[in-house]
Amino acid sequence: MKVPFLDLKAQYAALKSEIDEAIEEVIATCSFIGGEVYDRFRENFRQYIGAKHAVMVGNGTDALEIAIKSLELDAGSEIIVPANSFIASSEAVTTAGHKVVFCDIDDDTFNIDVSKIESLITAKTKAIMAVHLYGQPCDTRALKSICEKHDLFLIEDCAQAHGAQMSGKNVGTIGDIATFSFYPGKNLGAYGDGGAIVTDNDKLATFCQMYANHGRIEKYNHEFEGVNSRLDTLQCAVLDVKLRYLPEWNEKRRAVAERYYKAFRDLSWMRCQAQLEDTLGVFHLFAVRVKDRDSFINHLKDSNIQPGIHYPIGLPFLKAYEHLSAKAEDFPITHAHQNEIVSLPIFPEMSDEMVSYVIRTVQEFKHS
Ligand SMILES: *Cc1c(COP(=O)(O)O)cnc(C)c1O
Numbered sequence: 001m002k003v004p005f006l007d008l009k010a011q012y013a014a015l016k017s018e019i020d021e022a023i024e025e026v027i028a029t030c031s032f033i034g035g036e037v038y039d040r041f042r043e044n045f046r047q048y049i050g051a052k053h054a055v056m057v058g059n060g061t062d063a064l065e066i067a068i069k070s071l072e073l074d075a076g077s078e079i080i081v082p083a084n085s086f087i088a089s090s091e092a093v094t095t096a097g098h099k100v101v102f103c104d105i106d107d108d109t110f111n112i113d114v115s116k117i118e119s120l121i122t123a124k125t126k127a128i129m130a131v132h133l134y135g136q137p138c139d140t141r142a143l144k145s146i147c148e149k150h151d152l153f154l155i156e157d158c159a160q161a162h163g164a165q166m167s168g169k170n171v172g173t174i175g176d177i178a179t180f181s182f183y184p185g186k187n188l189g190a191y192g193d194g195g196a197i198v199t200d201n202d203k204l205a206t207f208c209q210m211y212a213n214h215g216r217i218e219k220y221n222h223e224f225e226g227v228n229s230r231l232d233t234l235q236c237a238v239l240d241v242k243l244r245y246l247p248e249w250n251e252k253r254r255a256v257a258e259r260y261y262k263a264f265r266d267l268s269w270m271r272c273q274a275q276l277e278d279t280l281g282v283f284h285l286f287a288v289r290v291k292d293r294d295s296f297i298n299h300l301k302d303s304n305i306q307p308g309i310h311y312p313i314g315l316p317f318l319k320a321y322e323h324l325s326a327k328a329e330d331f332p333i334t335h336a337h338q339n340e341i342v343s344l345p346i347f348p349e350m351s352d353e354m355v356s357y358v359i360r361t362v363q364e365f366k367h368s
Contacts, residue, residue, distance in 0.1 A: 001357045003345050005306040006185055010349040015241060022237040032233050041236035044243055048163070049172050049180075051198035053205035056231035057212045060159045060181020063195035064092030066229065067177045068127070070197075070207040071153050073098060077126035079155075082112035082138070083314050083334040085131045088181075089157050090315050093129070101125070102316045102324070104331045108274035110287055110341075111138035113333065117146055127153035132161035132171050134310070134343075135187065135253075135284035136273055140166050140174045153177070159195075160284035162188045163250045167278050172198050177208075182231075182239055187253070187284050188246050190235040249348035253283040256346050256355050260286055263359040269367035285310055289340040292368050296342060303361045308343035 012019065026037055038056070046054035057063045068079070079093045083102040090100045101120050106113040111133050130143050140156070147154045154175030158164070162180060164171045172178035182194030197208045210217060215226035264270050271289045275281055287310065290296045300307045314334035316326030328335040344358060 001354065002304040003306065003350070003354045003358055005308050005343075005345050006347045007349050008184060008189070011347075014349070015245070018241045019238055022241050023234060026233050026237045033230060035233050037240065038231070038233045038236045041240040041243070044240060045196060046198065048243060048246070049170050049178075049198050051173050051178070052200040053198065053202070053209075055197040055205060055208040055212060056236070057195045057197060057208075058229035058231065059193040060157075060179060060183060060186075060195040061088040061092060062212070062227070062229040063179035063181070063197045064088060064129075064155070064157060065095050066208050066211050066227075067155055067179050067197050067199075067204075068092055068096035068098065069211060070177065070204040071127060071155075072207075073126045073153075076124070078122060078124045079127045079129055080117060080120055080125065081129045081315070082131050082133070083316050083331045084110065084311065084337060085133060085157070085315060086159070086311065087315060087318065087320065088159070089129055089131050090321070098126075099124070100321070100324075102321075102326070102331065102334075104333050105337060107333050108271075109136065109138065109276060110134065110273045110337065111136060112143070114139045114142040114146070117143075118150075121146075121150055121152075125150065125152060127155055129155045129157055130175060131157040131159075132164055134273055134287045135161045135164055135282040136275060137161065137164050137166040137171050137279040137281065139276060140171065144174060147175075155179070159183075159186060161282055162186070163246055164282040165280040166276070173200070176201060177204050182235065187250060187282055188239065188242055190231075191238045192232075192235055194231045194235045194239065195229075196231070250282040252348040252350075253346055254281070256350055257281070257283045257286055259355050259359065260344065260346075264288065264362065267363070270362070283346050285343040286346040287341055287343050289337065290342055290367075291340055293340055293342055295368065296365055299365045300344075300361060303357075305358055305361055306345060309341060310343050311341070312338060314338045 156178035159181035182190040211226035215224040
C-alpha cells in the first residue's frame with residue numbers, strides 16, 4: 001500500500017463538478033477582482049470563524065505583515081514569536097519594521113512555552129504572536145492574560161488552524177487580530193495563494209482592508225500608500241466550495257488523529273503532540289517526536305509511507321537569523337525538537353486501511 005503525505009487530487013476528484021462550476025461562473029462573469037463571489041466567500045469565512053471583520057489578502061505571509069502594520073507600533077518594537085514555526089511568522093515581524101524575539105517551545109505541546117515569555121518582555125515589547133502549530137491551539141488563555149498584564153497586543157497566526165477551538169471559541173477570535181493562509185496544502189486551501197485577516201476591531205480592520213488595496217476604500221481616493229495584496233475571485237470561488245466541507249474534513253482529520261493517539265500511546269520511543277485541555281485541534285499535521293528519526297523515516301519510506309519534517313531547522317538556527325547568534329542552550333526544546341520531529345500522513349481522504357497500515361508500520365519499527 002502507498003500512503004502519500006497529502007492527496008489534493010483525491011480531494012479535487014470528489015468535488016470536481018462543484019469546483020469546476022464555481023470557476024466557470026467567475027470566468028463567465030469576468031469578475032476577477034472583487035464582485036459577488038468574492039463578497040460571498042468573505043462573508044461565509046467571517047461567519048465561520050466568528051469574527052466581526054474579515055479582510056481577504058494575497059497570502060498568509062502578507063496577512064501577518066499587514067496585521068502587524070495595523071497595530072501601528074513604534075518602529076523597532078519587539079514582538080515575541082515561538083522558535084518553532086514556519087518562517088513567515090517571524091519574517092512578517094521584520095518586514096513590518098520590527099524586531100523578532102524568539103521564545104522556546106514547550107516539550108509536550110510543541111507550541112510556545114508560556115512560562116518562558118515573561119523573562120523576554122522588555123520596555124520595547126509590544127506584542128506576542130501565538131502560532132497554533134500543526135493545528136493545535138497554543139495556550140492562548142495564558143497568552144492573553146500575559147498580554148493584559150503587560151499591555152501587549154496578541155496576534156494569532158492561524159495558518160494551520162482553520163476551525164480549531166479553545167474553550168468553544170474558534171482560534172482567530174481570541175487575540176486582537178488573527179491571520180489565516182489558504183496555501184493549497186492548508187486545511188482550507190485555494191488553487192494558488194491566498195490569505196485572510198480577521199479581527200473584532202473596526203479600526204484595525206479598516207486599516208488592513210485599505211492597506212491591502214493601495215490605501216483606498218473608493219477607486220481613486222487613496223488615503224495613504226499601501227500594497228496590492230488581494231485575494232482574487234477565482235480563489236474565492238474555489239474556497240467557498242471547500243469551506244462547506246471544512247468542518248467535515250476537520251472531523252475526519254480528528255478521527256485519524258484519535259486512532260494514531262490510541263495506537264501510539266504505549267510506544268516508549270515516540271511522543272505525540274499533546275493537546276491542551278478544552279481545545280479542539282484540526283490536525284493540519286500529526287507531529288510526533290522520535291529520537292532515532294533517520295531510521296524511522298527510512299522505515300516509513302521503505303514501506304511506501306510519505307512522512308514530512310516540520311521543521312528541520314528551528315527558526316533561531318536558520319541562516320536567516322544568523323545575526324541573532326542563537327545558541328542551542330538558549331532554545332533547548334526547539335533544538336532537540338528539530339532533530340526529532342516527524343509528521344505522519346494525515347488528510348481527510350485517508351482511508352481506514354491507510355491509517356491501519358501507517359499504525360502497523362510504525363508499531364513494527366525497531367527502535368534502537
Ligand atoms: C503557511 C504558513 C504561513 C504563511 O502562509 P502563506 O500563505 O504560505 O504565505 C504562516 N504561518 C504559518 C504557521 C504557516 O504554516
